[in-house]
Amino acid sequence: MAQITAALVKELREKTGGGMMDCKKALQENDGDLEAAVDWLRKKGLAAAAKKAGRTAAEGLVGVAAADGKGAILELNSETDFVARNDKFQKLVADITAIALEKDGNLDAVKAAPYPGSDRDVEGELTNAIATIGENMSLRRAAAMTVSDGVVATYIHNAVSDGLGKMGVLVALESTGDKAKLEELGKQLAMHVAAANPQSVSPDDLDQEIVERERNVLREQALASGKPAEIVEKMIEGRIRKFFQEVVLLEQTFVIDGETVVKKAVKNAESGVGAPIAVKGFIRFALGEGIEREEQDFAAEVAAATSG
Known part of the structure; x- marks a missing residue:
């Protein structure tokens, strides 16, 4: 041979x-x-999958999974929402998300991992699914978070089934306190992240290029007012604080009650949890974000399908 x-x-x-x-x-x-x-x-x-590989896949599902202080999130795209509602596709996403949890969100490791109940790896199973279902699919991204002592809470928005939907969020909280109460807080914070879409946990974590760009814009606006330099600097700092309140998780107003600043809500939760709480990070995947979608001319598509 x-x-x-x-x-x-x-x-x-x-x-x-x-x-x-x-x-x-x-x-x-x-x-x-x-x-x-x-x-x-x-x-x-x-x-057959090769023929479909060039077609835009911007629908699909986001999956989340968590266990023992670790959480994973994954986005698997399809061409249509119809396929995303298919039970086989949903099982595929759920299975691969579980593998992402095992592989710490490493996308290459996920693709190369054996697919359960099959003699194929995950990438091969996707190729088989493309040929079987008849649509292009793309395992676009995966990520994971781990805490040494605490929880990684999950939230799915527009859920179609357990752990699957159009948007997924992970929030990592470290604390030696009550894990059940910590999980409740984490779920609320994850819901907040889904709604408010913060860019960082704290001002220190925010990309400093973004901060400087915002500061430069604010400086130009303040200088145009003709006020003295010392007043201008105070105006800039005041507006930067307002900017942080818009884009930084701990500085935002908690969407759960619409009043409390998130860092205060976390501090308030410590008495119930029974220990200090640290927000270590979050990950938010919204289905199809950043994918350039093809504009389809339905009339032209029908004409092309019926010609000759």
Whole structure:
């Protein structure tokens, strides 16, 4: 039997868009004959994914999972919301999110991990799903958070099932206190992050380029008022504090009650939790954010489909 090299598998993957394990099996079944392996994949429907790879996938689902002080979040895109409502697609997202939790959100490690109940890896299972369901899919991003002592709370907005929806949030809280009460606070903070979309936990965490750009804009506006320099600086600092109240989590008004500043709400929760609480970070994935969507001309699409 011909030796199946990594280079040969790579070449077949590039030709067909098939998954790594599928390509390896195709070459084994055809004694290393590349063209025969291509035909084998086509007959199995596993090369069809390559034809769909260029199509925009901006729908889909965000998945979250958490356990034992660790949480993971993942976005799997499809072309249409119809597919996102498909039970098979939802199971796929849930399964891969669980793998992301095991792999600490490392996307490459997730793609290479064995898919449960299959002889394929995750990437190969996605290729198979593309061929089966008939739409392009993209495992776009994954991330994870861990705390040494505390909780990573999760929240899903517009949930379609447990842990799956259109927007997902993780919030990491460190505390030696009551974990159940800490989880309740974390869930509320995650809901706040979903609604308020902060850019950082604290002013110190905020990208300093963003702060300086905002400061420069405010300085130009203040100077235009013609006020003395010392007054201008006070105006700038006052407006920067207001800017922080808009974009920094701990400085925002807590959406749960609409009154308390988040850092005060966290401090207030410490008595119930029974220990100090530190907000270590958050991650927020909104489905399709940043993806440039194709503008479709439905009339032209129908005309093209019915011509000749």
